[in-house]
Amino acid sequence: MKLQRMNRRALALGALAVSGALALTACGSDDTGGNSDGGGSSNAAAPSNVKCDDAKGQLLADGSSAQKNAIDAWVKQFTAACQGVQINYKGGGSGAGVTAFTQGQVAFAGSDSALKPEEVTASKKVCSGGQGIDLPMVGGPIAVGYNVDGVDNLVLDAPTLAKIFNNQITNWNDKQIQKLNPDAKLPDLKIQAFHRSDDSGTTDNFTKYLMATAKSDWPYDGGKTWQAKGGQSASGSSGVAQQVKQTNGAIGYFELSYAKDGLKTVDLDTGAAQPVKATVENATKAISEAKVVGTGKDLALELNYGTKAEGAYPMVLVTYEIVCDKGNKADTLPGTKAFLRYIASEDGQKILAENDYAPIPADIISQVRTTIEGLS
Numbered sequence: 001m002k003l004q005r006m007n008r009r010a011l012a013l014g015a016l017a018v019s020g021a022l023a024l025t026a027c028g029s030d031d032t033g034g035n036s037d038g039g040g041s042s043n044a045a046a047p048s049n050v051k052c053d054d055a056k057g058q059l060l061a062d063g064s065s066a067q068k069n070a071i072d073a074w075v076k077q078f079t080a081a082c083q084g085v086q087i088n089y090k091g092g093g094s095g096a097g098v099t100a101f102t103q104g105q106v107a108f109a110g111s112d113s114a115l116k117p118e119e120v121t122a123s124k125k126v127c128s129g130g131q132g133i134d135l136p137m138v139g140g141p142i143a144v145g146y147n148v149d150g151v152d153n154l155v156l157d158a159p160t161l162a163k164i165f166n167n168q169i170t171n172w173n174d175k176q177i178q179k180l181n182p183d184a185k186l187p188d189l190k191i192q193a194f195h196r197s198d199d200s201g202t203t204d205n206f207t208k209y210l211m212a213t214a215k216s217d218w219p220y221d222g223g224k225t226w227q228a229k230g231g232q233s234a235s236g237s238s239g240v241a242q243q244v245k246q247t248n249g250a251i252g253y254f255e256l257s258y259a260k261d262g263l264k265t266v267d268l269d270t271g272a273a274q275p276v277k278a279t280v281e282n283a284t285k286a287i288s289e290a291k292v293v294g295t296g297k298d299l300a301l302e303l304n305y306g307t308k309a310e311g312a313y314p315m316v317l318v319t320y321e322i323v324c325d326k327g328n329k330a331d332t333l334p335g336t337k338a339f340l341r342y343i344a345s346e347d348g349q350k351i352l353a354e355n356d357y358a359p360i361p362a363d364i365i366s367q368v369r370t371t372i373e374g375l376s
Helices: 008-025 039-043 068-081 094-102 117-123 158-165 175-180 201-213 236-246 280-287 333-344 346-354 362-373
Strands: 057-063 085-089 108-111 132-147 155-157 192-196 232-234 250-255 267-269 316-324
Touching: 057 094, 057 333, 068 085, 068 333, 068 346, 085 333, 094 108, 094 117, 094 201, 094 316, 117 132, 132 201, 132 236, 132 280, 132 333, 132 346, 132 362, 155 158, 155 175, 158 175, 158 192, 158 201, 192 201, 192 236, 201 250, 201 316, 232 236, 236 250, 280 316, 316 333, 333 346, 333 362
Parallel strands: 057 085, 057 108, 155 267, 192 232, 192 250
Antiparallel strands: 108 316, 132 250, 132 316
16 A cells, blocks of 8 residues: 555554454455455544454364354454454365364364254254254355356356256257357357366255255255266365366356456346346345254255245345354363354444445344354
8 A cells, every 4th residue: 555655653553453453354365356445444443443352272163164264363353452362264075064063173164054963963962961053154155157258248048057957958059049049150169168176065055046946947956065967176265266267168056256367257047037146145145035044053054946026136145154052162262252253243244345245134133143252
């Protein structure tokens, strides 16, 4: 940042604070826009606003790669304030995170899918007197990125997407794609469809969308593991995005925060009057229709993948932080509560939009905050 020479001495202290906040909140955003004028500093918590309590030591965590960019931004901000804490979030995928949690290897896990009953049962072995619960913390659109030379705008609907990823539509000039894009110059080019090779909550939510909106074209029962035949695979959201970026004819799914460096994304024909773009604002409209279906302290959500509301982008996911409601390890509980408290705070949630994620709706995040305070 360039400071004017006049009043430089008087502004020095404030400039240091602002530049520090900007450096922290920009982590992972890769200049996504909207905050390049310094707005990021006003929307993010200053380190002095973070309540550290008795947090200290190292927190190990693993899970959703979908939220990795958000976690990175949060960790930089949090650990700048709570310098006695080191947070190591691996981001190895939702499946890896849940497994690590139920085996007692991590203080908390991130998952883009709520715990299954058998996973809750397994968690009771490591949560003394309690169990694992789902705390919705990060929302956002699952973008479908593509790389087709000469095609800058692309509209697809759920049945066409299902057929592409189920190896039923294999060429970019297929009639079904042409019908949705009458003005596009679609090439005679083989489609290279990329999916996740690792167990992934992003896969789970992507296929839940297809199951809800194109069941006849997606004859699978969903889950974190990719089930369709054919296609190519890559590890993590970053791996899929990289493969799409470097392969002409490619298409793949990943969180919007990974759609960087010129990667183009599909607009969804949901049945609304106009196709819907993958944006944070449009994802928020869809997530606002979610309902809490968890019991007790569990706050698992039910998303409305089939919404046709104007401007609502329904291919969304919510990432949960998974933690014990009771029986957390004494040496990690203070740090875990302090970090979760911060990321669920108004300041923490504001960082999400700066990094192409959607904040959790106010009525839901207020329940999350209450639940965090009761962790033991």
